[in-house]
Amino acid sequence: xxxxxxxxxxxxxxxxxxxxxxxxxxxxxxxxxxxxxxxxxxxxxxxxxxxxxxxxxxxxxxxxxxxxxxxxxxxxxxxxxxxxxxxxxxxxxxxxxxxxxxxxxxxxxxxxxxxxxxxxxxxxxxxxxxxxxxxxxxxxxxxxxxxxxxxxxxxxxxxxxxxxxxxxxxxxxxxxxxxxxxxxxxxxxxxxxxxxxxxxxxxxxxxxxxxxxxxxxxxxxxxxxxxxxxxxxxxxxxxxxxxxxxxxxxxxxxxxxxxxxxxxxxxxxxxxxxxxxxxxxxxxxxxxxxxxxxxxxxxxxxxxxxxxxxxxxxxxxxxxxxxxxxxxxxxxxxxxxxxxxxxxxxxxxxxxxxxxxxxxxxxxxxxxxxxxxxxxxxxxxxxxxxxxxxxxxxxxxxxxxxxxxxxxxxxxxxxxxxxxxxxxxxxxxxxxxxxxxxxxxxxxxxxxxxxxxxxxxxxxxxxxxxxxxxxxxxxxxxxxxxxxxxxxxxxxxxxxxxxxxxxxxxxxxxxxxxxxxxxxxxxxxxxxxxxxxxxxxxxxxxxxxxxxxxxxxxxxxxxxxxxxxxxxxxxxxxxxxxxxxxxxxxxxxxxxxxxxxxxxxxxxxxxxxxxxxxxxxxxxxxxxxxxxxxxxxxxxxxxxxxxxxxxxxxxxxxxxxxxxxxxxxxxxxxxxxxxxxxxxxxxxxxxxxxxxxxxxxxxxxxxxxxxxxxxxxxxxxxxxxxxxxxxxxxxxxxxxxxxxxxxxxxxxxxxxxxxxxxxxxxxxxxxxxxxxxxxxxxxxxxxxxxxxxxxxxxxxxxxxxxxxxxxxxxxxxxxxxxxxxxxxxxxxxxxxxxxxxxxxxxxxxxxxxxxxxxxxxxxxxxxxxxxxxxxxxxxxxxxx
Amino acid sequence: xxxxxxxxxxxxxxxxxxxxxxxxxxxxxxxxxxxxxxxxxxxxxxxxxxxxxxxxxxxxxxxxxxxxxxxxxxxxxxxxxxxxxxxxxxxxxxxxxxxxxxxxxxxxx
Numbered sequence: 001x002x003x004x005x006x007x008x009x010x011x012x013x014x015x016x017x018x019x020x021x022x023x024x025x026x027x028x029x030x031x032x033x034x035x036x037x038x039x040x041x042x043x044x045x046x047x048x049x050x051x052x053x054x055x056x057x058x059x060x061x062x063x064x065x066x067x068x069x070x071x072x073x074x075x076x077x078x079x080x081x082x083x084x085x086x087x088x089x090x091x092x093x094x095x096x097x098x099x100x101x102x103x104x105x106x107x108x109x110x111x112x113x114x115x116x117x118x119x120x121x122x123x124x125x126x127x128x129x130x131x132x133x134x135x136x137x138x139x140x141x142x143x144x145x146x147x148x149x150x151x152x153x154x155x156x157x158x159x160x161x162x163x164x165x166x167x168x169x170x171x172x173x174x175x176x177x178x179x180x181x182x183x184x185x186x187x188x189x190x191x192x193x194x195x196x197x198x199x200x201x202x203x204x205x206x207x208x209x210x211x212x213x214x215x216x217x218x219x220x221x222x223x224x225x226x227x228x229x230x231x232x233x234x235x236x237x238x239x240x241x242x243x244x245x246x247x248x249x250x251x252x253x254x255x256x257x258x259x260x261x262x263x264x265x266x267x268x269x270x271x272x273x274x275x276x277x278x279x280x281x282x283x284x285x286x287x288x289x290x291x292x293x294x295x296x297x298x299x300x301x302x303x304x305x306x307x308x309x310x311x312x313x314x315x316x317x318x319x320x321x322x323x324x325x326x327x328x329x330x331x332x333x334x335x336x337x338x339x340x341x342x343x344x345x346x347x348x349x350x351x352x353x354x355x356x357x358x359x360x361x362x363x364x365x366x367x368x369x370x371x372x373x374x375x376x377x378x379x380x381x382x383x384x385x386x387x388x389x390x391x392x393x394x395x396x397x398x399x400x401x402x403x404x405x406x407x408x409x410x411x412x413x414x415x416x417x418x419x420x421x422x423x424x425x426x427x428x429x430x431x432x433x434x435x436x437x438x439x440x441x442x443x444x445x446x447x448x449x450x451x452x453x454x455x456x457x458x459x460x461x462x463x464x465x466x467x468x469x470x471x472x473x474x475x476x477x478x479x480x481x482x483x484x485x486x487x488x489x490x491x492x493x494x495x496x497x498x499x500x501x502x503x504x505x506x507x508x509x510x511x512x513x514x515x516x517x518x519x520x521x522x523x524x525x526x527x528x529x530x531x532x533x534x535x536x537x538x539x540x541x542x543x544x545x546x547x548x549x550x551x552x553x554x555x556x557x558x559x560x561x562x563x564x565x566x567x568x569x570x571x572x573x574x575x576x577x578x579x580x581x582x583x584x585x586x587x588x589x590x591x592x593x594x595x596x597x598x599x600x601x602x603x604x605x606x607x608x609x610x611x612x613x614x615x616x617x618x619x620x621x622x623x624x625x626x627x628x629x630x631x632x633x634x635x636x637x638x639x640x641x642x643x644x645x646x647x648x649x650x651x652x653x654x655x656x657x658x659x660x661x662x663x664x665x666x667x668x669x670x671x672x673x674x675x676x677x678x679x680x681x682x683x684x685x686x687x688x689x690x691x692x693x694x695x696x697x698x699x700x701x702x703x704x705x706x707x708x709x710x711x712x713x714x715x716x717x718x719x720x721x722x723x724x725x726x727x728x729x730x731x732x733x734x735x736x737x738x739x740x741x742x743x744x745x746x747x748x749x750x751x752x753x754x755x756x757x758x759x760x761x762x763x764x765x766x767x768x769x770x771x772x773x774x775x776x777x778x779x780x781x782x783x784x785x786x787x788x789x790x791x792x793x794x795x796x797x798x799x800x801x802x803x804x805x806x807x808x809x810x811x812x813x814x815x816x817x818x819x820x821x822x823x824x825x826x827x828x829x830x831x832x833x834x835x836x837x838x839x840x841x842x843x844x845x846x847x848x849x850x851x852x853x854x855x856x857x858x859x860x861x862x863x864x865x866x867x868x869x870x871x872x873x874x875x876x877x878x879x880x
Numbered sequence: 881x882x883x884x885x886x887x888x889x890x891x892x893x894x895x896x897x898x899x900x901x902x903x904x905x906x907x908x909x910x911x912x913x914x915x916x917x918x919x920x921x922x923x924x925x926x927x928x929x930x931x932x933x934x935x936x937x938x939x940x941x942x943x944x945x946x947x948x949x950x951x952x953x954x955x956x957x958x959x960x961x962x963x964x965x966x967x968x969x970x971x972x973x974x975x976x977x978x979x980x981x982x983x984x985x986x987x988x989x
Binding site: 006024026027034059060062067 | 906907908911926927928930931932933934935937938940943946951953954955956
């Protein structure tokens with residue numbers, strides 16, 4: 001076992017270096033003594049013998065050193081020496097070590113935290129078998145991907161050969177009653193092959209069987225792991241039990257494994273149960289289902305794309321009215337799920353990369369200052385025979401020890417930061433459950449740490465070992481090489497430029513966010529409480545009973561004290577968008593294809609507009625007389641009027657929506673008025689044309705209630721809950737919140753990213769300030785005597801301050817100018833993320849440098865004031 | 881390291897291995913034995929023996945152990961390992977071929 005004894009010797013060298021050394025000395029002393037004894041025996045004088053023995057032996061020190069090299073593991077030993085020495089040196093300059101490690105910790109922490117999110121969300125494969133074969137298939141209208149209509153889906157499924165399986169799903173909600181508190185659950189209605197396509201087996205029970213998605217099949221459900229634990233206490237006997245969903249008895253057939261989270265936020269899976277109208281070829285225009293497919297083992301993504309696209313072209317010919325101009329999109333499921341967050345996450349990753357660079361530059365600059373300050377020590381070491389490589393290695397080891405310290409602290413920060421990110425991330429961040437610090441993330445931060453140690457260590461190491469001993473000795477104890485000063489100034493300019501770039505980017509995004517938050521949504525969200533209910537189709541089977549419930553609810557709510565108006569609608573702007581429908585205009589020829597008139601459809605009670613504060617622009621609004629028995633009436637939004645009746649008065653015209661998914665969604669009538677626009681989907685998206693119908697004429701089972709009051713929304717909502725319970729104790733109330741909350745949530749994701757980016761930019765600013773502070777403090781320290789002499793000779797303190805300030809500010813201005821140039825180029829990347837702010841927004845590009853200059857000025861003044869405050873006599877007398 | 885030292889080192893290694901093949905010895909003993917055989921080789925100083933011993937030990941050709949010398953003193957004894965014995969065979973052969981070749985060349989003139 002040769003390697004074993006070798007290993008034993010290596011280990012001994014590390015843990016018992018002193019012992020190894022002692023043995024070596026003992027051995028050589030023994031040799032010398034034996035030799036001396038022999039020489040004495042041969043007649044040498046005892047006093048001479050040892051000297052003679054030494055001469056025969058040669059230089060003891062030299063052979064000791066050669067022997068150290070020969071016994072192997074020398075580098076290990078030196079590393080140990082260097083590390084111990086580095087610790088001692090760093091321990092001596094605690095302030096420096098603390099600042100440097102903190103800087104690195106912040107850099108490593110921020111990078112690791114963001115990387116862990118990027119890895120969890122963008123890089124980690126979906127938790128399904130062969131996830132790269134899973135694709136999302138969508139229809140595309142005028143360039144934007146949309147949902148798919150069931151007839152199109154069925155045609156794709158029948159004709160496409162690229163797929164081993166292709167499944168449909170859509171999200172909706174259902175009332176769980178009969179077991180405790182009634183609850184509104186999020187259900188996914190899926191085709192029977194859904195689990196097979198994903199390659200997922202239920203953890204308990206079974207999945208859906210072929211044919212169970214038919215309209216006539218018995219109702220069966222698979223519960224999510226979360227719902228099973230929360231609502232049923234993880235009781236395995238739930239499988240086989242019957243639960244009541246929307247008052248329909250439904251058999252629980254299985255429990256899904258915890259990793260199945262498609263679609264996001266789902267509580268349970270039921271089957272599609274498409275009815276005849278859903279799959280009617282005339283319903284090709286009603287696009288409301290999502291499609292996921294698994295590529296067959298022989299198919300490629302490109303092949304599937306071409307095939308689906310060819311089918312879409314055929315369908316456009318078959319049904320030009322609905323599918324004309326409609327193309328298709330096939331993307332990997334991963335890309336489809338995370339596509340929306342890719343750019344913001346990559347921008348954040350870029351931002352923390354900048355922060356890390358600044359941190360490295362900062363520490364390099366600090367180390368450089370220290371190397372210069374240690375000139376004397378390095379000179380002594382060179383004089384004692386240390387080679388250039390040895391000195392460079394020593395300084396690099398110090399950097400790596402610093403990096404290791406910073407890295408460990410950074411990792412702790414990262415673990416906390418990652419948890420905070422996951423907790424604070426708005427719910428829309430997909431796959432966020434997969435975000436945690438794991439091996440890959442650890443390797444990443446290790447790499448970042450090592451790299452940073454080398455990056456910021458190499459410059460001082462080269463600098464420290466550059467000069468020969470003569471130069472050092474000539475320079476004397478005060479010798480500060482000018483070269484190192486120039487290098488430090490360059491580093492400061494670099495970090496100011498990096499910070500400037502980051503600040504400019506963050507500035508633009510912050511400006512976008514404030515602009516967006518100030519956008520008028522078209523209604524008045526303050527003092528507005530909202531909640532939703534969905535009536536059971538069993539107990540409210542017809543329009544009359546649904547209408548009766550709505551009327552009763554609204555009347556009672558309006559009778560509450562402090563309530564000024566209460567209204568009911570189907571869907572709320574900014575909360576759950578709405579449905580887009582195509583329609584025809586009375587007396588005009590039908591238009592088909594992408595140019596077909598299209599609008600968002602909303603059902604509302606007369607007081608909905610008053611409660612929301614949506615103004616009536618022209619004509620009249622809905623009244624109580626517009627009921628079931630009265631002629632059908634319609635209100636349109638200004639955007640609809642502008643788009644479809646640009647040169648005429650829409651009032652008095654008629655319109656009729658296309659084929660709807662459900663009879664109750666189809667409607668038409670005479671336009672009686674025009675109301676103000678509202679932003680339906682997001683504050684950033686211009687209002688789409690919208691048409692309203694009165695609830696009394698087209699009742700619906702799903703209602704969103706808005707209540708405007710002069711009191712707090714929580715008081716109103718508590719009273720409203722009581723009223724609903726009185727009307728129907730089995731009816732779950734959900735989505736209970738204030739409208740301010742809905743508006744806030746609609747920009748929560750953007751606010752999250754922008755806040756993070758602003759934090760990183762702030763961090764960059766602080767680090768740059770530390771860099772400037774370090775350079776100025778060092779320079780003031782070096783020039784103490786000179787400045788003291790200047791003051792003693794009569795220069796005013798202001799003049800002296802100006803002298804040094806000029807140095808600091810020149811660096812800052814140079815850095816800021818370069819940074820502005822870089823930012824001008826780089827902010828283009830952000831263009832898609834900006835809202836009504838140009839990528840070269842003048843205000844941002846003026847304000848950010850101004851902030852940077854002020855911070856830099858403060859960073860200069862602090863060390864300067866301290867230096868100037870000392871009596872010049874003291875500084876002049878002080879040596880070195 | 882110049883060429884002479886290189887040559888010397890290889891030769892010294894061979895001599896150490898050969899010396900130890902006869903039995904365990906401490907450093908001074910090896911130096912004496914080699915010195916008896918060829919004082920020329922060690923003219924550079926007996927101390928150069930030690931780096932060579934440490935190197936051979938690191939390669940696993942010899943083993944070291946502390947023991948008591950015949951004079952009754954604590955000394956570090958070196959011993960040939962099985963691998964060292966193989967190495968000695970190989971190096972002896974190399975040396976034989978080498979010296980034959982050199983002798984041949986020298987005789988040719």
